[in-house]
Amino acid sequence: MKSIVATAIVSAVFMAPQAEVPAALQTMADTERAFAEACTRKGIRDSFLEYFADDAVAFNPAPISAKERLRSRPARPFGEAELRWEPRTGDVAASGELGWLTGPSTFTDHTDANARPQAGNYLSVWRRQPNGEWRVFIDIGSQPPGPVTFAPGFIRFAFPSRYVGSESQDQASKSLLAADRALNTAAVKDSAGAYAQVMTGTSRLHRNGFMPPIGSIAIAAWLKQYAPSMTSKTGAAQAARSGDLGYSYGTFEVPSEKPHAYVRVWQRVATGKWFVVADVAQ
DSSP states (O other): OHHHHHHHHHHHHTOOOOOOOOHHHHHHHHHHHHHHHHHHHHOHHHHHHHHEEEEEEEESSSEEEHHHHHHTSOOOOTTTEEEEEOOOEEEEOTTSSEEEEEEEEEEEETTOTTOOOEEEEEEEEEEEOTTSOEEEEEEEEEOOSSOOOOOSSOEEOOOOSOOOOOOOHHHHHHHHHHHHHHHHHHHTTOHHHHHHTTEEEEEEEEOTTSOOOBSHHHHHHHHHHHOSOOEEEEEEEEEOTTSSEEEEEEEEEOTTSOOEEEEEEEEEOTTSOEEEEEEEEO
16 A cells, blocks of 8 residues: 555656757757658668667667667668657756657558558667767667557656756766666566656556556556566666766566566656656567
8 A cells, every 4th residue: 555655646746747848859859850751761771870879779688789780681661661750758868968759650561461550669869979960879669559649749758856966977877877776676576666666657668569558656557467576687877967867778587588678768856866767678
């Protein structure tokens, strides 16, 4: 009962009104749209090579070079492999060099006469390059059973209490790494209870075969039913220069399944505590 009440309180606190979209976030979203448009002209492989950072990572389930994996695959024209997507929500660090986006996607294999469009829900972590351009550092998607619903247009992720502190980037990254490891340790015995402590009322959980549960209560209920315990290992974590936003990734296992990769996006409240705003398993 205590965990249910605590989860309800966290959800209520983090249900925030729509926030103004910062210029850096708008530019990042516009770059995502340009990326999606380039895919219609160049196809998946070549557009991804253009918009991915040189150090972008993919997962197998350990991190590997995303660009090397892309180059190893043949190019396919958009008329054969049609991928469409658009950003609908996300956020950017106050320092303006790190952010994330998510939204619906659809893939259609036109070489298969019997193939139906496959709905998806992507998440991308973006970094601003030294030349000022935004490029994808991590791109990871899930395959829900149907189209994922988002609010109309593009809105900033609802997260009302934002951290403003004086920690160095290195200090913030260390605290984020500790938060990710603490979540993994707690999830071994009780994943629902562990996640309930670090999820907000608008946090997202993306898993193949399921519509994404949104908010700490729905996520805890999903975990209790489908993944009550998991063994996870943190791979890396990095915070923005402003210490208010970051990402982590690693591997996890549930009973009777092979290891999977996870990616988490974290944001920090004014008190300095980190919260998971998006958690995706490959």
